[in-house]
Amino acid sequence: MSDVASQLTTADGRPLKAALASAQARAKRRAFFLVLPLLLFILISFAVPIGQMLQRSVYNDQFSKSVPALSQWFAENPKGTAPDEAAFAALASDLVLMKETRAAGDAGTRINYVVSGTRSMFTKAARGADKLEPPFMEAMLELDEDWDNPLVWNAMRSAASPWTFDFYTIAFDLERDADGKLTKVDETQRIYFRLFIKTFLIAGVITAICLVLAFPIAHLLATLPMAKANLLMILVLLPFWTSLLVRTTSWIVLLQGQGVVNDILVALGIIGDDGRLQMIYNQTGTIIAMVHILLPFMVLPLYSVMRVIPVSYTRAARSLGATSWTTFRRIYLPQTIPGIGAGVLLVFILAVGYYITPALVGGADGQLFSNMVQFHMTKANWSMAAALATMLLVGVLVLYWLYDRLIGIDKLKLG
Amino acid sequence: MALPTYASPLERAWHYAYLAICVLVFVFLIAPILVIVPLSFNAEPYFTYTEKMLSFDPEGYSLRWYDSLLTSGMQAAEALRDGAWWSDLWHNADWVKAAKNSVIIGFWATILSTVLGTLAALGLARPEMPWRRTIMAILISPMIVPIIIVATGMFFFYSNPCAIVGMECGRLTSTYTGVILAHAALGIPFVIITVTATMSGFDQSLIRASASLGANPRRTFFKVVMPLILPGVISGGLFAFVTSFDEVVAVLFIAGPDQQTIPRQMWSGIREQISPAILAVATILVIISIALLTTVEILRRRSERLRGVAAH
Numbered sequence: 079m080s081d082v083a084s085q086l087t088t089a090d091g092r093p094l095k096a097a098l099a100s101a102q103a104r105a106k107r108r109a110f111f112l113v114l115p116l117l118l119f120i121l122i123s124f125a126v127p128i129g130q131m132l133q134r135s136v137y138n139d140q141f142s143k144s145v146p147a148l149s150q151w152f153a154e155n156p157k158g159t160a161p162d163e164a165a166f167a168a169l170a171s172d173l174v175l176m177k178e179t180r181a182a183g184d185a186g187t188r189i190n191y192v193v194s195g196t197r198s199m200f201t202k203a204a205r206g207a208d209k210l211e212p213p214f215m216e217a218m219l220e221l222d223e224d225w226d227n228p229l230v231w232n233a234m235r236s237a238a239s240p241w242t243f244d245f246y247t248i249a250f251d252l253e254r255d256a257d258g259k260l261t262k263v264d265e266t267q268r269i270y271f272r273l274f275i276k277t278f279l280i281a282g283v284i285t286a287i288c289l290v291l292a293f294p295i296a297h298l299l300a301t302l303p304m305a306k307a308n309l310l311m312i313l314v315l316l317p318f319w320t321s322l323l324v325r326t327t328s329w330i331v332l333l334q335g336q337g338v339v340n341d342i343l344v345a346l347g348i349i350g351d352d353g354r355l356q357m358i359y360n361q362t363g364t365i366i367a368m369v370h371i372l373l374p375f376m377v378l379p380l381y382s383v384m385r386v387i388p389v390s391y392t393r394a395a396r397s398l399g400a401t402s403w404t405t406f407r408r409i410y411l412p413q414t415i416p417g418i419g420a421g422v423l424l425v426f427i428l429a430v431g432y433y434i435t436p437a438l439v440g441g442a443d444g445q446l447f448s449n450m451v452q453f454h455m456t457k458a459n460w461s462m463a464a465a466l467a468t469m470l471l472v473g474v475l476v477l478y479w480l481y482d483r484l485i486g487i488d489k490l491k492l493g
Numbered sequence: 494m495a496l497p498t499y500a501s502p503l504e505r506a507w508h509y510a511y512l513a514i515c516v517l518v519f520v521f522l523i524a525p526i527l528v529i530v531p532l533s534f535n536a537e538p539y540f541t542y543t544e545k546m547l548s549f550d551p552e553g554y555s556l557r558w559y560d561s562l563l564t565s566g567m568q569a570a571e572a573l574r575d576g577a578w579w580s581d582l583w584h585n586a587d588w589v590k591a592a593k594n595s596v597i598i599g600f601w602a603t604i605l606s607t608v609l610g611t612l613a614a615l616g617l618a619r620p621e622m623p624w625r626r627t628i629m630a631i632l633i634s635p636m637i638v639p640i641i642i643v644a645t646g647m648f649f650f651y652s653n654p655c656a657i658v659g660m661e662c663g664r665l666t667s668t669y670t671g672v673i674l675a676h677a678a679l680g681i682p683f684v685i686i687t688v689t690a691t692m693s694g695f696d697q698s699l700i701r702a703s704a705s706l707g708a709n710p711r712r713t714f715f716k717v718v719m720p721l722i723l724p725g726v727i728s729g730g731l732f733a734f735v736t737s738f739d740e741v742v743a744v745l746f747i748a749g750p751d752q753q754t755i756p757r758q759m760w761s762g763i764r765e766q767i768s769p770a771i772l773a774v775a776t777i778l779v780i781i782s783i784a785l786l787t788t789v790e791i792l793r794r795r796s797e798r799l800r801g802v803a804a805h
Contacts, residue, residue: 112616431639
């Protein structure tokens with residue numbers, strides 16, 4: 079058989095197998111070249127910028143670039159060596175350098191991330207650096223007794239190299255003690271990782287509410303005759319096409335203290351005029367507005383799955399004696415699982431990374447992780463922002479991978 | 494969904510409860526959008542219905558917020574409304590400037606993402622496309638990656654785009670090009686999703702038929718493929734345009750004072766001094782989205798008819 083196959087040739091005498099392979103390779107190349115321009119565009123204008131930003135989370139030369147002498151001392155003396163006179167001399171000479179280049183604030187900030195309250199030590203010491211006299215150890219301790227704090231020296235050793243994991247340590251609410259062991263920071267200072275968990279919890283709550291609200295209307299749309307369903311579908315699609323800022327504005331208008339909802343409740347006598355509910359500029363506001371914004375992303379996948387579930391299955395179950403509840407639970411619900419999965423994952427992914435709505439209606443306790451990234455950006459804490467952004471990105475990409483695995487990215491549909 | 498005749502009283506009760514729940518959810522979806530429309534005609538600077546409005550007293554309504562919307566930023570807003578006033582409006586009014594920027598940026602971002610996206614969708618639809626899943630995942634990722642990460646990354650990159658090859662070559666921040674490139678990247682997933690969905694119903698044998706009848710690939714594309722997928726391409730383009738038209742975070746990070754768009758103006762309006770003028774903008778945007786939605790729905794039906802997909 080294989081002999082015969084290898085003897086087959088095309089009209090111009092080439093073996094058929096080789097001709098087919100080359101034709102297929104050509105078709106492959108053609109398809110790929112159609113995609114190539116867009117792929118390059120996305121890589122250059124989207125993937126590279128993100129990668130470049132993420133690099134800042136492990137690379138920070140704010141301190142290392144201004145401490146050549148100290149870096150050398152760290153290189154010569156192994157970790158755990160107590161700082162001696164030579165170390166303080168190196169530090170003093172670097173401080174003189176910082177004074178000239180006005181880098182003390184920057185360098186101090188870098189150490190301040192790890193040991194809070196140390197920035198002023200650097201700016202103060204640099205200000206009088208050229209008047210420092212040997213012995214440097216005493217002179218420095220005179221300025222601030224914290225200069226022999228092992229935590230500060232550990233932090234300086236770590237910051238003397240531009241490559242660092244310090245920002246991830248902070249982002250996971252951890253710190254290093256004097257022996258260099260990782261410990262959890264004080265209960266009151268656990269900000270970042272706690273917010274990270276909270277963001278996932280809030281996203282979970284939003285997803286759950288969306289599912290509960292979307293399920294009945296998707297079911298209704300799927301079972302109504304086409305003409306009526308299309309008409310009602312507009313009620314789902316119109317919010318989908320309306321500007322996010324418009325929808326956020328409407329929720330501010332509806333929910334604020336003197337807003338429509340409170341006015342209606344007061345007019346109906348449900349609440350007193352002095353008991354107006356605080357529903358916006360807090361976590362409640364974030365959740366309500368985000369549920370409204372993300373609801374269509376839940377309805378659409380549910381609808382497209384429910385639409386093709388044959389009615390005859392539920393009828394058959396009923397005719398075989400199942401109650402309507404059993405029919406729903408054992409026959410209908412299992413068939414909607416693909417739609418539930420797609421909707422839940424999509425809404426959850428989008429909710430975890432949300433920024434605009436929490437920023438506008440979140441107040442103090444309704445902020446999500448994205449808002450924390452933005453906070454550090456405006457404070458010019460690039461590395462800290464990048465570390466937080468990486469955490470968020472990894473979380474989202476894991477969910478995205480899961481989505482692709484379970485549902486398949488090519489199944490994503492809009493409208 | 495009609496209630497079967499054999500339904501028990503309990504089922505009957507549940508059925509009506511279920512319908513009531515559906516009505517409530519639809520109200521939740523649509524009411525916030527409709528509520529602000531009459532409020533934008535409020536004669537008072539409040540965000541709630543006044544008694545005059547509720548009793549449909551014409552005095553309760555006015556166009557003052559639309560007027561303040563148009564005139565803010567003008568040099569001589571109080572002047573007589575002649576040709577000079579209109580020219581002042583066209584050149585200086587804040588919101589008119591923002592609208593012009595939104596349209597310029599949206600237009601070019603849409604062109605860029607639709608052309609590149611359609612080409613790529615054609616490639617992705619071919620059965621012999623290598624690494625389809627991975628490439629698709631990369632191309633859809635701008636929709637999935639949190640916008641704040643995208644915007645901060647682009648902010649650094651566009652401040653000095655040549656830094657990756659170790660050179661210095663000006664910046665893209667505070668330029669139209671920068672914002673357009675950013676918006677094009679954000680719009681691409683929508684074009685890819687919409688056009689590949691159209692292509693999935695496309696009969697690939699039509700291409701072979703056309704080739705066997707002597708048409709070259711270009712002629713096949715313009716005479717056979719293009720007319721069939723055009724509705725999908727246009728809806729994809731509209732999606733991309735809306736994405737750009739509604740985008741604020743990338744604009745916050747990348748744009749300079751000359752590239753302020755409508756969402757950017759709204760953003761500062763909501764954060765700083767929220768006034769019913771914002772509701773006037775919101776109303777105009779709602780009308781625009783109704784128009785876009787209608788267009789997309791018409792196109793979708795046309796596309797289904799063209800491709801012979803039965804309306805399901």
